[in-house]
Amino acid sequence: MRKRTIYTLLMLVCIVGFWLFENFYTPATYSDPNASNTGWISSDFLPSSTTGEVVQHSYYTLSYSEPHEQAEWVAYELKREHLTYDDRERPYFIEDPKVRTKSADWRNYRGSGYDRGHLCPAGDRRFSEQAYNETFYTSNISPQDRDFNAGVWNRLEQKVRYWCKKYGDLMVITGGVLENDLLEIGEEDVDVPRFYYKIVMKGKGRNAMVLGFLIPAQESQNSVEHFLVPIDEIEERTGIDFFEKQPQDWQSNMESQVNVRGWKF
Numbered sequence: 001m002r003k004r005t006i007y008t009l010l011m012l013v014c015i016v017g018f019w020l021f022e023n024f025y026t027p028a029t030y031s032d033p034n035a036s037n038t039g040w041i042s043s044d045f046l047p048s049s050t051t052g053e054v055v056q057h058s059y060y061t062l063s064y065s066e067p068h069e070q071a072e073w074v075a076y077e078l079k080r081e082h083l084t085y086d087d088r089e090r091p092y093f094i095e096d097p098k099v100r101t102k103s104a105d106w107r108n109y110r111g112s113g114y115d116r117g118h119l120c121p122a123g124d125r126r127f128s129e130q131a132y133n134e135t136f137y138t139s140n141i142s143p144q145d146r147d148f149n150a151g152v153w154n155r156l157e158q159k160v161r162y163w164c165k166k167y168g169d170l171m172v173i174t175g176g177v178l179e180n181d182l183l184e185i186g187e188e189d190v191d192v193p194r195f196y197y198k199i200v201m202k203g204k205g206r207n208a209m210v211l212g213f214l215i216p217a218q219e220s221q222n223s224v225e226h227f228l229v230p231i232d233e234i235e236e237r238t239g240i241d242f243f244e245k246q247p248q249d250w251q252s253n254m255e256s257q258v259n260v261r262g263w264k265f
Helices: 002-024 129-134 146-150 152-167 231-238 248-255
Strands: 054-056 061-065 070-078 115-118 141-144 170-176 183-185 190-192 195-202 209-216
Touching (some): 209 231, 231 248
Antiparallel strands (some): 054 061, 170 195
16 A cells, blocks of 8 residues: 555656646757857848847847747848758757747647748758757747648758759748738647748849749649749738838849749759
């Protein structure tokens, strides 16, 4: 009888300990105040923020939308030297310590049927442990259908890496289209976008070339080229001015049309 009581108590302690670990344990922050900022985009090319909550990490910048519990955009620079195949151990997803209102807890995704889809891909940040780990802040993830995440969205990420190898440094801006009346998951009501966009730019100034993609959040066998749209269309859908600090004639030229000249698909 006494052994059974001890066994029962030990089981209860283990259950309580596991519950506390699952619900309250948070690993140390991934931020490093002494790290070089190799993923920042010049402020001249950052999009507008509809929320006023712009956060800069060492290797990417984002604008967080508290009502939707995710970033409305994540912007980063991708360089050839970033494209490594270093093997990295996947860290925990943790809340972003720089988001004033706290980013959504990863547990909102548990049992939802949706992937924790990276916006700045972890695969673009294998060149250092800190850069890789930073992509696991929950401010950098969005609920994505599993087939979409592993399918057409992954193919577009791979195409961006191909372009970086071929053409050199790129600027990438990406996110979900955050609208009203979206499906929500978890206790914090994380919105599930129906569309995702990605904007890719190579070159600077008058030599810049820009592509915009707008993709329904479901798997498709179409090539990524099928989802090309003018930047103006993405701005209309999101309410974001992606190149607000650039001259108006530059914006009109870059944003009003789809121009694949200089891009190999």
